[in-house]
Amino acid sequence: MSFFSKLGKDMILPPDVLIQSKETNSVDGAINATIGMATENGKVMKIKEIESIIKNLNFFEYLPYSPTTGTDNIRKLWKEKIIKENKNINPDYLSTPIATTGITQAIDTVANLFSQKGDALLLPDLFWANYLQIFTIKLKNNIYKYNQFEDNKYDLKNIEFILNNIKEDKITILLNFPNNPTGYTPSTEEFEKLTNIIKQFTNKNKNKKIIIICDDAYFGLFFEENHNNSTLNSMHTLVDCENCLIAKLDGITKEFYSWGLRLGFVTFYTKNSNLKIEIENKVQGFLRSSTSSNSTLAQKITEKILTNDKAIDEKNNNDKIILERYKLLKEIINKEKLNTLVKILPFNSGYFFTIKLPNKINAEDFRKKLLYEYHFGVYAMDESHIRIAFSCLDNENIINIIKSIKKCLLNY
Numbered sequence: 426m427s428f429f430s431k432l433g434k435d436m437i438l439p440p441d442v443l444i445q446s447k448e449t450n451s452v453d454g455a456i457n458a459t460i461g462m463a464t465e466n467g468k469v470m471k472i473k474e475i476e477s478i479i480k481n482l483n484f485f486e487y488l489p490y491s492p493t494t495g496t497d498n499i500r501k502l503w504k505e506k507i508i509k510e511n512k513n514i515n516p517d518y519l520s521t522p523i524a525t526t527g528i529t530q531a532i533d534t535v536a537n538l539f540s541q542k543g544d545a546l547l548l549p550d551l552f553w554a555n556y557l558q559i560f561t562i563k564l565k566n567n568i569y570k571y572n573q574f575e576d577n578k579y580d581l582k583n584i585e586f587i588l589n590n591i592k593e594d595k596i597t598i599l600l601n602f603p604n605n606p607t608g609y610t611p612s613t614e615e616f617e618k619l620t621n622i623i624k625q626f627t628n629k630n631k632n633k634k635i636i637i638i639c640d641d642a643y644f645g646l647f648f649e650e651n652h653n654n655s656t657l658n659s660m661h662t663l664v665d666c667e668n669c670l671i672a673k674l675d676g677i678t679k680e681f682y683s684w685g686l687r688l689g690f691v692t693f694y695t696k697n698s699n700l701k702i703e704i705e706n707k708v709q710g711f712l713r714s715s716t717s718s719n720s721t722l723a724q725k726i727t728e729k730i731l732t733n734d735k736a737i738d739e740k741n742n743n744d745k746i747i748l749e750r751y752k753l754l755k756e757i758i759n760k761e762k763l764n765t766l767v768k769i770l771p772f773n774s775g776y777f778f779t780i781k782l783p784n785k786i787n788a789e790d791f792r793k794k795l796l797y798e799y800h801f802g803v804y805a806m807d808e809s810h811i812r813i814a815f816s817c818l819d820n821e822n823i824i825n826i827i828k829s830i831k832k833c834l835l836n837y
């Protein structure tokens with residue numbers, strides 16, 4: 426008999442991005458474009474004002490426990506922020522956000538409260554690997570994957586086809602825009618079509634319950650006009666489907682350049698006010714039995730960030746730096762004609778872009794060659810895709826990485 430429980434036996438530490446990032450850091454002079462952070466000159470990109478916010482906090486503000494759901498003030502401020510940034514929604518249907526330990530805990534909470542063994546999870550073919558830890562290793566959901574792109578266009582037909590072939594009665598649809606790893610956010614028209622696909626499906630299958638998770642980790646980093654779309658805002662009419670529940674998961678991690686503060690939020694959008702109350706109690710109970718309550722320090726800092734013009738200006742400036750990197754990246758990709766050598770998946774937002782390598786090149790081999798011969802670390806996601814975090818690349822390195830990838834490919 427083993428010491429481990431069934432879950433303990435199943436649990437793994439995946440050989441994922443953190444290991445590849447560690448390897449990159451061990452190579453002298455290598456530039457790290459593996460991880461989901463934003464950096465400048467190799468150091469974390471920051472909102473400097475946070476330092477004076479922290480210095481001016483007093484013990485009595487941050488030492489006490491906060492309520493399990495989060496401080497009243499942060500919950501109110503975050504709700505106001507969501508309402509301001511999602512003009513189409515009806516504030517009456519929006520629950521008050523509940524604070525979680527990072528967005529990861531928000532996902533884990535929703536996954537645990539609404540899905541279990543034998544339920545279905547619908548994902549694109551490329552996705553944030555941690556979803557699998559939560560939904561399959563812990564919860565034994567059945568995974569259905571659709572192609573995100575066909576001929577480098579958002580593949581709505583495939584989403585519709587796969588969704589309509591799901592037999593399970595409980596389905597979680599996980600939408601993550603701006604997307605990790607591709608950096609794609611659908612256009613306004615694509616969002617409209619996607620909403621209709623889900624609406625038709627839910628209306629046709631009244632016996633099924635559909636949970637829509639909007640993983641908004643990279644919210645706000647939208648770089649193209651027609652793709653400047655919040656998922657909740659674009660899909661808000663799904664609230665009319667009684668068998669559909671929408672959850673918006675977001676946080677300060679990437680939005681406020683505060684990866685280590687570990688503050689996320691879970692917010693629901695539903696017309697059913699009794700359900701809203703019931704869900705709030707259940708989420709509270711779930712958090713009570715895991716982290717009990719969130720860091721009061723992180724919440725107090727965030728309250729001050731959200732009400733401090735200087736901090737907001739700095740956040741907007743950082744967003745602009747990433748936008749400029751995006752523009753330069755597009756320019757240099759075109760100039761070097763990189764798409765004649767590899768398939769660059771469509772991207773218009775967020776931290777990343779993804780390359781599909783030619784069949785004869787293995788992604789892990791390519792990653793190693795690029796790292797040890799050209800001193801750039803990227804993330805090999807599977808056999809054929811590499812993800813590059815341009816959020817970690819200063820302008821000169823954006824130019825250099827594209828040239829290095831090209832050379833590396835030509836020298837294969």
Ligand SMILES: Cc1ncc(COP(=O)(O)O)c(C=O)c1O
Pocket residue numbers: 461526527528529530553601605640642676678684687688689
């Ligand atoms: C798509 C996506 N969702 C969620 C998270 C988790 O965010 P957090 O660090 O707030 O837990 C990440 C982090 O990289 C992510 O890329």
